[in-house]
Amino acid sequence: MRWSSALFSALLVAGASAVPHHSSHHKKPTPSSSIAVSSSSAVVAAAAATVSDPPYWLADVAHQGVAPYATSGYTVFRNVKDYGATGDGTTDDTAAIQAAISDGDRQSPSSEETSTKTPAIVYFPAGTYVISSPIIDYYWTQLIGNPNSPAILQATSNFTGIGLIDGDAYQNDGNTGWTSTNVFYRQIRNLVIDMTNIPGTTAATGIHWPTAQATSIQNVVIHLSTESGTQHQGLFIENGSAGFIGDVIVNGGLYGLNVGNQQYTFRNVTVNNAVNGVSQIWDWGWTYIGLTLNNCTNGLVFGGSETDAEVGGVTILDSTITDVDTFVNVTWSTTATPAGANGLILENIVLDAVPTAVVGPDGVELKGGSTTIAGWGLGHEYTPTGPSTLSGTYSPVSRPTGLAASGSTNYYTKPKPQYESYTTSEVVSVRNAGAAGDGTTDDTDAINDALTKAANNGSILFFDYGIYLVSDTIYVPPGSKVVGASYPVIAASGDAFSDISNPYPVVQVGKSGDKGTVEWSDMRVGTIGGTAGAILIEWNLKGDQGSGMWDVHTMTGGWEGSDLQVADCPTTASVSSSCEAGFLDVYITSDAENVYLENNWFWTADHDIDSADNTQLSIYTGRGVLVEGSNVEMWGVSSEHHGLYQFQFDGATDVVGGFFQTETPYYQPSPDATSGPYTSNTTWNDPDFSTCLKGNCDALGLSITGGSSSIAMYGVGLYSFFDNYSTNCSDSGGSEDCQSEIFRITDDVSDLNIYGYNTVGTTNMITINGSSDALYSDNVSVFPDTIVLFSYE
Numbered sequence: 001m002r003w004s005s006a007l008f009s010a011l012l013v014a015g016a017s018a019v020p021h022h023s024s025h026h027k028k029p030t031p032s033s034s035i036a037v038s039s040s041s042a043v044v045a046a047a048a049a050t051v052s053d054p055p056y057w058l059a060d061v062a063h064q065g066v067a068p069y070a071t072s073g074y075t076v077f078r079n080v081k082d083y084g085a086t087g088d089g090t091t092d093d094t095a096a097i098q099a100a101i102s103d104g105d106r107q108s109p110s111s112e113e114t115s116t117k118t119p120a121i122v123y124f125p126a127g128t129y130v131i132s133s134p135i136i137d138y139y140w141t142q143l144i145g146n147p148n149s150p151a152i153l154q155a156t157s158n159f160t161g162i163g164l165i166d167g168d169a170y171q172n173d174g175n176t177g178w179t180s181t182n183v184f185y186r187q188i189r190n191l192v193i194d195m196t197n198i199p200g201t202t203a204a205t206g207i208h209w210p211t212a213q214a215t216s217i218q219n220v221v222i223h224l225s226t227e228s229g230t231q232h233q234g235l236f237i238e239n240g241s242a243g244f245i246g247d248v249i250v251n252g253g254l255y256g257l258n259v260g261n262q263q264y265t266f267r268n269v270t271v272n273n274a275v276n277g278v279s280q281i282w283d284w285g286w287t288y289i290g291l292t293l294n295n296c297t298n299g300l301v302f303g304g305s306e307t308d309a310e311v312g313g314v315t316i317l318d319s320t321i322t323d324v325d326t327f328v329n330v331t332w333s334t335t336a337t338p339a340g341a342n343g344l345i346l347e348n349i350v351l352d353a354v355p356t357a358v359v360g361p362d363g364v365e366l367k368g369g370s371t372t373i374a375g376w377g378l379g380h381e382y383t384p385t386g387p388s389t390l391s392g393t394y395s396p397v398s399r400p401t402g403l404a405a406s407g408s409t410n411y412y413t414k415p416k417p418q419y420e421s422y423t424t425s426e427v428v429s430v431r432n433a434g435a436a437g438d439g440t441t442d443d444t445d446a447i448n449d450a451l452t453k454a455a456n457n458g459s460i461l462f463f464d465y466g467i468y469l470v471s472d473t474i475y476v477p478p479g480s481k482v483v484g485a486s487y488p489v490i491a492a493s494g495d496a497f498s499d500i501s502n503p504y505p506v507v508q509v510g511k512s513g514d515k516g517t518v519e520w521s522d523m524r525v526g527t528i529g530g531t532a533g534a535i536l537i538e539w540n541l542k543g544d545q546g547s548g549m550w551d552v553h554t555m556t557g558g559w560e561g562s563d564l565q566v567a568d569c570p571t572t573a574s575v576s577s578s579c580e581a582g583f584l585d586v587y588i589t590s591d592a593e594n595v596y597l598e599n600n601w602f603w604t605a606d607h608d609i610d611s612a613d614n615t616q617l618s619i620y621t622g623r624g625v626l627v628e629g630s631n632v633e634m635w636g637v638s639s640e641h642h643g644l645y646q647f648q649f650d651g652a653t654d655v656v657g658g659f660f661q662t663e664t665p666y667y668q669p670s671p672d673a674t675s676g677p678y679t680s681n682t683t684w685n686d687p688d689f690s691t692c693l694k695g696n697c698d699a700l701g702l703s704i705t706g707g708s709s710s711i712a713m714y715g716v717g718l719y720s721f722f723d724n725y726s727t728n729c730s731d732s733g734g735s736e737d738c739q740s741e742i743f744r745i746t747d748d749v750s751d752l753n754i755y756g757y758n759t760v761g762t763t764n765m766i767t768i769n770g771s772s773d774a775l776y777s778d779n780v781s782v783f784p785d786t787i788v789l790f791s792y793e
């Protein structure tokens with residue numbers, strides 16, 4: 001996430017005069033060229049009558065969140081009506097909403113400061129809120145409406161600015177307030193954004209969202225002008241390292257989505273009646289699952305050009321395209337440069353009245369019609385018959401029944417549960433159950449007791465915001481529904497977790513043999529001080545389909561109260577046990593079945609969020625995510641800065657997911673994966689680093705071993721930016737030798753398919769049984785190196 005080299009050759013910014021022009025070969029309309037306000041085209045909606053706010057437990061429960069490191073009396077939960085917003089459809093509520101967001105000692109984009117100390121939920125009761133200028137989002141903020149009657153945020157006809165909600169506002173110096181790749185822990189959900197009062201000829205943006213990991217937009221509808229010549233756009237993302245967006249609908253506009261970012265996972269996003277469904281400005285990789293485009297002129301259009309690619313790759317699966325002239329317009333051609341860029345994967349796509357499926361500089365690449373695309377792609381492929389160029393059909397994997405949606409050819413997916421029909425009597429507050437959440441009191445017993453009681457009577461166990469210190473394992477029994485307010489943290493501390501030779505779980509979801517369902521959302525698990533033996537999340541549950549974690553993250557170090565900050569673990573210090581803070585982040589054991597992960601970021605801090613300048617630090621953890629179980633889905637999952645590997649699949653079966661994103665620790669190879677503090681242990685089937693390919697022996701991004709079978713990954717990015725804190729090895733046009741290898745297959749792995757595979761700073765892209773299978777230099781792409789399809793039988 002923190003990556004600060006100026007490496008993009010071109011990015012474009014459209015939609016508001018406030019934004020300076022970046023040099024760009026994309027020509028997008030700007031207000032100066034397109035303002036032509038026509039009152040006849042402005043549809044001014046009649047003022048909505050004030051609507052009552054139906055019950056919603058999250059709004060109706062007692063609000064007892066405590067942020068231990070904020071100023072005293074700091075309020076976590078803010079109802080915009082308590083700050084004077086009316087939601088009456090006529091009063092301008094902009095200032096009142098902004099007051100609700102900014103109240104307290106919070107970090108605004110103009111401060112350029114990041115902070116874990118001042119979390120907030122800003123709640124919008126049902127109603128229509130008139131908005132005349134952008135709502136400026138602050139750090140660590142969740143903007144949440146009522147799922148039973150989502151609030152409408154309605155732009156005035158003379159609204160100006162980039163985004164009715166601006167997630168990272170441009171400042172006077174021409175830059176966004178925060179470095180987009182450091183914008184973590186944000187959420188927008190259950191809102192309707194209505195831009196239709198703004199004349200179509202005026203550029204307008206629903207949400208401006210240049211963000212990074214652990215961010216999401218869910219259950220949001222954006223209405224844009226459908227007038228001829230409309231200049232509206234729904235989502236505008238020009239930068240960042242994200243992230244997840246799901247269950248979003250955009251109606252109208254020049255662009256439904258105008259988006260560029262290192263990587264993203266979009267699940268169940270619909271664009272209706274736009275000129276361009278998706279403008280893919282730039283990316284390294286991107287996963288769309290469940291994309292629906294209806295009645296658009298162009299479906300998805302690649303940025304860049306045949307001679308100057310901007311798109312590394314796009315993977316689209318389980319999608320439905322209807323009444324669209326051209327589904328995908330690529331910049332790929334047989335002679336396009338760089339040769340490895342412009343990857344495209346289309347799998348299980350239903351076309352209805354789509355004359356052209358794929359077009360590019362060479363003309364029509366795939367005809368359309370009313371048909372289903374089983375599997376089709378463009379780019380470099382590596383299959384058991386060797387490397388070649390894919391430009392046509394491929395045989396899609398046969399999907400395991402355990403991963404299929406019932407009665408459908410699609411993969412099973414499940415939005416984050418919001419329990420919208422629950423009443424407050426079905427919610428148990430962990431604070432009421434005796435937990436203090438103050439970062440110092442031992443809350444182990446109170447939490448364990450509350451979990452058992454809530455699971456026994458079917459209640460939600462609600463974690464009001466807090467830092468919940470635990471000294472022993474938290475056991476989450478079958479039947480649990482656990483929800484946090486603005487990502488409270490369960491933080492492991494003490495002797496039980498400190499022995500590197502006796503790894504010990506912090507949160508244990510089910511014990512061996514437990515069956516049932518667990519749903520867990522909007523929380524973090526972390527550690528305090530030296531906790532070399534901590535397994536942050538251990539999942540043993542033999543679950544029902546739909547058991548899982550949504551927006552549950554690990555955060556090891558880099559936050560106030562963790563005792564793992566800059567003063568504790570500076571990059572200049574030698575390795576010491578006080579900065580060894582995790583044995584393994586997530587362990588999905590061989591007992592586990594049916595585990596659904598969506599939007600999870602398993603992070604060992606590379607910098608201190610609560611330091612003034614996001615100062616880098618060196619915290620040592622062993623392993624990222626170890627999967628031994630079966631029927632595992634992972635949509636939008638990142639694992640970063642663990643010493644031995646980020647993801648290992650060991651004897652795992654029937655796994656699907658994407659986008660998988662990783663980063664190697666910045667301190668490596670000083671020390672590297674052979675020299676600790678965590679070293680390869682055969683008990684844990686760790687990768688054997690005695691056999692590294694020549695060059696740096698750094699942590700693997702992805703290891704697949706131990707007889708794993710039936711694994712399909714739709715979008716993977718394994719990044720190694722640093723070598724002993726220098727980016728020289730990954731700089732654009734550089735040597736790509738931060739490490740020698742990053743993805744290993746060992747043992748009798750079978751039925752492995754990887755689509756849209758990217759690496760950064762790595763000489764050998766794939767290692768099979770100790771031999772290199774693919775060199776970066778053969779697959780040079782935009783910034784990363786890209787292989788569009790890798791299959792291994």
Ligand SMILES: *[C@@H]1O[C@H](CO)[C@@H](O)[C@H](O)[C@H]1NC(C)=O
Nearest residue numbers: 003004005006011179181239
């Ligand atoms: C995008 O973000 C990167 C990394 O944070 C930064 O270096 C770059 O300047 C940004 N680009 C623009 C156009 O803002």
Ligand SMILES: *[C@@H]1O[C@H](CO)[C@@H](O)[C@H](O)[C@H]1NC(C)=O
Nearest residue numbers: 092132133156157158159160
């Ligand atoms: C926007 O229009 C409203 C009424 O339609 C008016 O009160 C307000 O002054 C206008 N704002 C600007 C900035 O022109």
Ligand SMILES: *[C@@H]1O[C@H](CO)[C@@H](O)[C@H](O)[C@H]1NC(C)=O
Nearest residue numbers: 219220247248249268413415
């Ligand atoms: C997709 O999102 C819409 C709301 O935007 C929701 O009604 C629908 O159930 C979702 N579909 C799936 C498959 O999750």
Ligand SMILES: *[C@@H]1O[C@H](CO)[C@@H](O)[C@H](O)[C@H]1NC(C)=O
Nearest residue numbers: 226227252253272273274295
């Ligand atoms: C298709 O989209 C256009 C432009 O937004 C709109 O005018 C038209 O009504 C839409 N057609 C249908 C059938 O919805």
Ligand SMILES: *[C@@H]1O[C@H](CO)[C@@H](O)[C@H](O)[C@H]1NC(C)=O
Nearest residue numbers: 298301326329330356359360
């Ligand atoms: C595809 O995009 C190119 C470049 O923007 C454009 O010139 C061409 O007309 C587009 N093709 C179609 C069929 O829309």
Ligand SMILES: *[C@@H]1O[C@H](CO)[C@@H](O)[C@H](O)[C@H]1NC(C)=O
Nearest residue numbers: 425426427428453454457459
């Ligand atoms: C469930 O148990 C908790 C804790 O004992 C109690 O506070 C709550 O009222 C119970 N809820 C129901 C619906 O029985």
Ligand SMILES: *[C@@H]1O[C@H](CO)[C@@H](O)[C@H](O)[C@H]1NC(C)=O
Nearest residue numbers: 500501502503681682683684
């Ligand atoms: C390997 O792991 C086991 C079990 O966690 C532990 O007992 C043993 O000490 C470890 N070995 C080394 C060399 O760290």
Ligand SMILES: *[C@@H]1O[C@H](CO)[C@@H](O)[C@H](O)[C@H]1NC(C)=O
Nearest residue numbers: 667669670671723724725726
């Ligand atoms: C890593 O960088 C530091 C600071 O530049 C330097 O002192 C150290 O020798 C380097 N280590 C290695 C192994 O190159």
Ligand SMILES: *[C@@H]1O[C@H](CO)[C@@H](O)[C@H](O)[C@H]1NC(C)=O
Nearest residue numbers: 723724725726727728729731
């Ligand atoms: C990185 O490259 C720059 C420019 O070539 C050079 O000055 C610097 O010493 C290099 N840093 C390291 C750590 O090699």
Ligand SMILES: *[C@@H]1O[C@H](CO)[C@@H](O)[C@H](O)[C@H]1NC(C)=O
Nearest residue numbers: 745746747748749768769770
């Ligand atoms: C890798 O080794 C395994 C045995 O451990 C073997 O089954 C497999 O065929 C080998 N793969 C290749 C490509 O050599």
Ligand SMILES: CC(=O)N[C@H]1CO[C@H](CO)[C@@H](O)[C@@H]1O
Nearest residue numbers: 339380387388389778779780
């Ligand atoms: C497998 C494959 O297509 N390799 C190509 C990689 O890119 C170089 C140029 O960048 C080509 O020469 C290779 O043929």
